Structures are given as C-alpha cells and as structure tokens.
Amino acid sequence: xxxxxxxxxxxxxxxxxIFPLPLQGPVNxxxxxxxxxxxxxxxxxxxxxxxxxxxxxxxxxxxxxxQRYPSFRFETLPDGLPEDSSRTANDIxxxxxxxxxxxxxxxxxxxxxxxxxxxxxxxxxCIVADGIFCFAVDIAKxxxxxxxxxxxxxxxxxxxxxxxxxxxxxxxFPFKGDDLDELIVNVPGMEGFLxxxxxPSFYRTKDLNDPTIQLVLNEDRHLPLAQGLIFNxxxxxxxxxLSQMRKISPKIYPIGPLHTHLKTRLAxxxxxxxxxxxxxxxIPWLDMxxxxxxxxxxxxxxxxxxxxxxxxxxxxxxxxxxxxLWVRRPGSVVGLEKEFEIPMxxxxxxxxxxxxxxxxxxxxxxxxxxxxxFLTHSGWxxxxxxxxxxxxxxxxxxxxxxxxxxxxxxxIWKLGLDMKDTCDRKIVERMVRELMESKKEEFLQRADQIxxxxxxSVSKGGCSxxxxxxxxxxxxLMTL
Ligand code: UDX
Numbered sequence: 001x002x003x004x005x006x007x008x009x010x011x012x013x014x015x016x017x018i019f020p021l022p023l024q025g026p027v028n029x030x031x032x033x034x035x036x037x038x039x040x041x042x043x044x045x046x047x048x049x050x051x052x053x054x055x056x057x058x059x060x061x062x063x064x065x066x067q068r069y070p071s072f073r074f075e076t077l078p079d080g081l082p083e084d085s086s087r088t089a090n091d092i093x094x095x096x097x098x099x100x101x102x103x104x105x106x107x108x109x110x111x112x113x114x115x116x117x118x119x120x121x122x123x124x125x126c127i128v129a130d131g132i133f134c135f136a137v138d139i140a141k142x143x144x145x146x147x148x149x150x151x152x153x154x155x156x157x158x159x160x161x162x163x164x165x166x167x168x169x170x171x172x173f174p175f176k177g178d179d180l181d182e183l184i185v186n187v188p189g190m191e192g193f194l195x196x197x198x199x200p201s202f203y204r205t206k207d208l209n210d211p212t213i214q215l216v217l218n219e220d221r222h223l224p225l226a227q228g229l230i231f232n233x234x235x236x237x238x239x240x241x242l243s244q245m246r247k248i249s250p251k252i253y254p255i256g257p258l259h260t261h262l263k264t265r266l267a268x269x270x271x272x273x274x275x276x277x278x279x280x281x282x283i284p285w286l287d288m289x290x291x292x293x294x295x296x297x298x299x300x301x302x303x304x305x306x307x308x309x310x311x312x313x314x315x316x317x318x319x320x321x322x323x324x325l326w327v328r329r330p331g332s333v334v335g336l337e338k339e340f341e342i343p344m345x346x347x348x349x350x351x352x353x354x355x356x357x358x359x360x361x362x363x364x365x366x367x368x369x370x371x372x373x374f375l376t377h378s379g380w381x382x383x384x385x386x387x388x389x390x391x392x393x394x395x396x397x398x399x400x401x402x403x404x405x406x407x408x409x410x411x412i413w414k415l416g417l418d419m420k421d422t423c424d425r426k427i428v429e430r431m432v433r434e435l436m437e438s439k440k441e442e443f444l445q446r447a448d449q450i451x452x453x454x455x456x457s458v459s460k461g462g463c464s465x466x467x468x469x470x471x472x473x474x475x476x477l478m479t480l
Contacts, residue, residue: 013071014125014479015043017116019107020152021130022049022079022095023087024275024301025381027056029152029232031273032258033128038069039265040472045116045124046072049079049103051087055275064271075115077106088302088331093211096132104135111143118143125479128230131158132215134222146478148253148471149223150230154380155241155254156190156408157401158231160199161216162223162248163187174206180421189240197421198407201399224248227478230471232256232384234457234464237413237450253471254464257384259363261458261468272361275301279357282325282365289323292372292444295436296365296391298327299377303398304334309423311346313375313396316428318349322436325355325365366391372444373416373435378402383409390451392416392443394431396423414446 016037020030027048034044048056053076056062065072079095080102081087087095110116116124124145129136131151140147151158163186167173170186180197187194196203202212223229228251235242235254245252255261262270272278286294295317299305305313310333317324342350350356362382365371366389375394376382383405386393393416395406403420410418417431435443457464 013041013043014475015045015116015122016126016128016475017045017047017075017111017124019047019127019129019133019136020150021132022052022099025379026130026152027052027275028273028381029258030128030130030150032262032270033150033230033255034072035065035069035262035271036258036265036468037472038072041071042472042475043071043122044069044073045075045122047075047077047107049099050076051079051081051083052275056273059274059277060272068271075110077103077110079103086331088304090304092302096215100135108135108139111139126475131223131229132219134218137222137225146227146475147225148228148230148475149226150232151223152232152380153401154383154405154408155231155233155238155245157200157380157404159189159241159244160187160194160203160401160404162220162245164213164216164220168208173203174208175204180204189244193411194404194407198403200401200403201397227251228253228471228474230255232258232380234454234462235467236453236457236463237387251474253467255468255471256464257388257454257458259381259385260388260455261464264458264460264465274359274361276329276359278359278361280361282355282357282360283368285355286325286365286368286370289370291369292440293436294323294325294368294370295373295375295394295432296325296327296360296362296371297375298360298362298382299329299332299396299398300379300382301329303377303379303402304332306334307340312423312425313428314346314350315425317354317375317432318346319425320429320432320436321353322432323353325357325360325371327360327362328356328358330358372440373432375432378405378409380405384454387413387415387447387450388454390444390447392435392447394419394428394435396420413450415450416443 018030018034020026034046037044080098126145127140127147128150131149136147166186172186175196181195184194229249231254233254233256363385366385374386374391378395378397393409395409396419397403397406406418406420409415456462
C-alpha cells in the first residue's frame with residue numbers, strides 16, 4: 001500500500017468525468033463534488049446537456065469555475081429534446097428516452113474513441129455518473145476505467161428502490177388491496193414504521209411492467225456493479241440504512257451534506273449553481289421580519305401542483321396567521337393557462353404578511369434568522385439544507401424518494417410533520433400552527449441538535465470529511 005501511495009503521489013492526477021442527470025438537484029450535487037475534487041488537485045470534466053449548460057450560463061457566474069479551478073472544464077452534449085420542451089417531473093421519461101437515443105451514443109464515442117478516449121491527449125481515468133445511468137457500467141468496463149455511481153436522492157429512498165426485488169418476491173408489491181397504512185415488512189432497517197404510503201408513490205401502481213418500476217429494477221441490477229457508491233448524506237443521520245447498503249456494495253462514501261461540506265473546504269463563498277434566476281428581493285423582505293417568524297414554502301425544481309392545491313395551501317397559510325415566503329416556480333402550477341383572479345382575502349393577507357417569488361436563493365433563505373420553518377416537497381437537497389440550518393419541516397412529498405424522506409423527517413428524525421397524501425386548508429393550518437407556535441420550541445431544539453451533528457460531520461475529523469478524503473485517495477489508487 002505504501003508503494004502504491006507514493007506512486008500515486010508522483011503520477012499525473014486522475015481525470016474524472018462527472019455525468020449528472022440533467023436536473024437541478026443532481027447538477028447541484030455533482031458540481032459541488034466537482035469543486036471538491038478540484039480542490040484536491042484532480043482534473044474534472046463535467047458533462048452537461050446543452051440545455052443545462054445554457055441555464056447555467058444564463059443564471060450563474062460560470063466563469064468562476066475556470067478562475068478558481070484551472071483543472072476544471074465543462075463538456076456538453078444534446079439531450080435530444082426540442083429546446084422549448086418542458087423538463088419537469090412529468091417529462092422525465094421523455095427526457096430519459098431521448099437521452100438514451102441521442103446522448104448515450106455521443107457519450108460513448110466521446111470516452112471510447114473521441115476527445116476523452118484511452119488514446120486521446122486527455123483520457124479520462126474515472127467516471128462518476130448518476131445512479132440512473134445504467135449504460136455507464138458497460139462503457140466504463142470497455143475502456144477499463146473505474147465507475148462510481150453517485151445517487152443524489154436520499155439513501156433511505158434509494159434503499160426502498162434496492163429492496164424492490166425482495167418486495168416482489170415476498171408478494172408485498174404490487175400491493176394487494178388499497179390500504180395504504182399497512183406496514184411494509186421487506187425493507188430491512190425500516191420495519192415497524194414504513195407504511196405502503198411511505199414508499200415512493202410510483203409503488204402504488206398495480207402493474208409490474210410500469211416503466212418506472214422497470215427503470216428501478218434495472219438500476220437495482222446495475223448499482224452493485226460500480227466500484228463504489230457516493231451518497232449525499234452523513235453517517236450519523238442514516239447509519240442503519242448505510243449498513244444495509246454496505247451489503248450490496250462494500251465501498252460506500254457518505255460525504256454530505258455536500259453544500260455545507262464544500263463551504264468548510266473552501267476559504268471563499270461557494271458558486272451558485274442555480275438553473276433559474278434567483279429573485280433576491282426576498283432577502284431585504286426577510287430582514288424586516290421578526291426572528292423565526294416566517295415559514296418558507298417551496299416544492300423544488302420538478303414537482304408541480306394543481307390550482308386547487310395552491311388554494312388549499314394558500315388558505316391554510318393565511319388562516320394560520322403565519323408570515324410566509326413562497327416560491328412559485330414558473331410552470332409549477334398545472335392548468336394555470338387561464339387568467340386567475342386571486343380571492344380578495346388571500347391577496348390582502350399576502351400583502352400584509354406574505355412574499356412570493358419565482359425562484360429564491362434557497363440556501364441563503366433557509367439560513368436567514370427570520371425563517372422558522374419550511375413547508376417542503378421533501379426533495380433530498382431541500383431536506384439536507386433545512387437540516388443544516390436547523391429549520392423544522394412540514395413535508396408534502398410529491399414523488400421518488402420524497403415519500404420516504406418525509407416519513408423519516410416526521411417519524412424517525414422528529415424534525416417536523418408529514419402531510420403526505422392530504423392537501424386540505426384545515427390540515428395545513430393545524431400543522432403550520434403546530435410547527436410555528438405550539439410545538440415550536442420542541443421542534444427547534446431537536447432541529448438544532450441535528451444541525452450541529454451535520455456540521456460536525458463535515459468538519460475536519462468528522463465522518464463525511466474522512467469519507468471524502470478516502471474517496472479521493474481511492475480514486476487515485478484505482479486510476480494508477
Ligand atoms: C429532485 C427530486 O425531486 C428529489 O426528490 C431528489 O431527492 C433530488 O432530485 P428537486 O425536486 O429539485 O430534486 O428537489 P431538491 O432535491 O430539494 O432540490 C432543489 C434544489 O433547488 C435545492 O438545492 C434548492 O436549494 C434549490 N432551490 C429550490 C433554489 O435554489 N431556489 C428555490 O427557489 C427552490
């Protein structure tokens with residue numbers, strides 16, 4: 001090992017190609033990972049779809065990457081969709097199919113015989129790809145470079161994906177009957193609290209051939225074939241799940257929460273990698289609000305809601321009397337083509353104690369002292385950002401890992417309330433009052449505790465800090 005370590009010190013640095021799923025969440029995580037690799041002297045080529053690259057060019061200071069990291073470069077390929085095509089939750093399959101047909105062959109050529117192939121001037125020596133990219137296993141094998149999968153959803157969510165074959169074999173999936181409160185037995189580590197309704201919502205199909213189910217089964221077959229799995233989590237939060245994961249892949253690297261991990265390793269401000277323009281006017285508005293008085297409301301970059309749901313949440317917020325800052329991403333309300341007249345009572349109350357933006361600088365918002373809670377769709381990045389800032393949550397999950405995340409937030413981590421499968425103004429009002437008034441201190445105390453643990457994990461000597469060092473060391477050894 002000593003010999004290999006000194007050889008690794010003298011060899012030229014590994015060249016890692018990072019290929020994220022072209023969505024805000026995964027791009028966020030992978031760019032942060034890329035920065036941390038560069039800080040350690042690795043060369044990084046970051047492969048974006050042209051669509052994502054254009055969004056980044058429009059909304060962020062992309063030059064900062066090149067100024068900070070001479071060993072960093074972006075590469076692009078088409079996703080095959082028309083430019084004005086929607087790329088939200090309901091279109092994921094369209095995007096994946098299109099990428100399969102258009103992007104994958106280009107990627108393959110790029111790393112086998114093209115710009116980054118073994119006989120090129122700058123061959124890649126390692127691939128880090130999103131866990132959903134099953135095609136990466138064969139390609140990495142063919143060019144003889146190690147592959148690491150980075151699944152940017154929560155490990156607790158991913159574990160329910162990995163247990164799908166077991167659920168099918170045991171006859172627990174597809175569900176028999178319609179009782180969503182029945183407990184699930186065949187997800188080790190989640191016995192006793194995981195109900196059918198807490199599994200990803202696509203498990204509610206009765207059809208084994210459902211495309212999402214088939215996609216998950218395919219991912220289940222491929223994930224264990226990688227040389228390691230990278231996760232955006234920290235050991236203290238998900239230890240029982242991570243020990244289950246070790247059974248399918250001995251090399252796992254829980255290195256999160258990534259956004260705050262990067263901050264601890266950088267001496268300067270982090271670069272925003274938002275793919276929408278942030279409306280910063282909410283910060284001066286927050287500055288004028290009392291400490292911990294505002295509920296932040298956001299459903300992330302993919303989830304959508306109906307106009308009825310908007311109204312139920314809106315009335316619930318207004319009737320609770322709380323102050324709120326609400327992100328209404330363009331395109332996130334389905335069926336809003338026609339002109340909508342806002343009821344007078346809502347509009348008055350919103351002027352008085354609410355603020356609405358189309359996209360917020362979320363990390364900064366969550367760290368603002370005026371924020372006292374977060375009504376979230378329980379996307380994994382949002383959940384971790386809230387955990388780090390010690391902000392309790394009301395969870396209203398939409399899809400993929402979010403149903404699992406919200407169960408953990410409510411039942412296991414005791415960091416908030418799970419509102420899944422309902423959207424009723426009375427329930428919203430009750431939960432907001434509980435989070436922001438009657439149980440406020442209790443929730444804040446708990447959130448503060450876990451926030452401290454999360455920060456310790458990314459500080460020098462903390463678990464995530466050590467795992468990142470180990471990951472980089474392993475990449476160096478594997479690419480010798
Ligand atoms: C998706 C899935 O929905 C999620 O379940 C999965 O865990 C990751 O991929 P998304 O829906 O976008 O992600 O949610 P989330 O993971 O929470 O990521 C959203 C990101 O956008 C966060 O980093 C958040 O800070 C950022 N954001 C959101 C903003 O910067 N501004 C906003 O106004 C809203």
